[in-house]
Amino acid sequence: MLDTATLKTPGRAGRAGSPNLWRGRISHAATYHSKIGRVLNVSNDPRYKVRVMATMTRPPMAAPGRGVIHVWCVPLMADAPPDLSCLSASERRRLALRSGAAAERFGRAHVALRHVVSAYEGCSPHAVRLAAGYGKRPQAERGLELSLSHCDDLALVAVATSAVGIDLEPVAAAEPEADELDDLAHATLSCAELGLLDRTTAAARPALWLRLWVRKEALLKAQGVGLGEIPLYELDASREQANGLALLDLQPDDAHLAAVALAADAVRIEWKELDDES
């Protein structure tokens, strides 16, 4: 919810139509808003009010402590169309590259990301400033580290105070055919991981491969590395630690597997939902 304060027209506080007084009002508003928000509908015509969008809507939520990741679980499909008005120009350009269900999921996931960050910054999602390079983690202000993953009808947003990565995949992505699983393993697993797969029962191997995949993706995201910059088979995700990052498996629901990686010795999760905090 947004608090809206409206500056009175000059006619109430001073002489109507006084250009100097009006400029003073706009200058004051601009200064006010440079600190906390945006000025909308600014006009030099004293008949128009300057509408101020105050963006400090609630106390900021505390950032996660050391070794803690807040994982926000966000359903993506809903009856009502998503409100995309808070997306930045850059996010809209990326959205325009997609269509149909993929576009809707992308839009909802990035709106959710803004809502999550707004909870920590105590502002509206419209006021959140995010920077994201192609294939890179989104960057927020105030030292928050973020990672977003979405598939099908679910998105996960990881928030931490050190480098973090999260990946989410559907359980259906596990490969049930033994011959094809063997080819996938050859294409993506390290020697240690291949050994782990060999020591696992045939029935459990598809799920294990998927677990290793999401761990690898989470590691790559936490390191700010895109898929393929390091060959997957050179990245060993078979242990709790890899490349100075702690790994943890997640299962948000029966239909998905996920993993997080954090620049820390150990990691603890706190699950969050937008309805709880927004």
Place this chain on the structure above:
Amino acid sequence: MSPDQVHSRLIDVLAEKRGQDRDELEAELRAAGPECPYDSIWLVKAGARVARELGFRLRPPASARMAFKSVGALAGYLSARAAEQAAA
């Protein structure tokens, strides 16, 4: 197999693995962009199958980074690898 044939085969495999109608998937892919971007995990799965059909096992180096961002890129990569294999 030409890149276009590999492209078509990748879509066949993706549709099978995703349990989707092939023509609907192709329309969805083409609407997303000329290179048909798609999720990397499904591209790796489809790529492993098609690589086997082309006579080699998939084990992409770091330089093949962009091959797993789209069907078009993966088709180009697999077609080139198959040609190398045949020339060797």
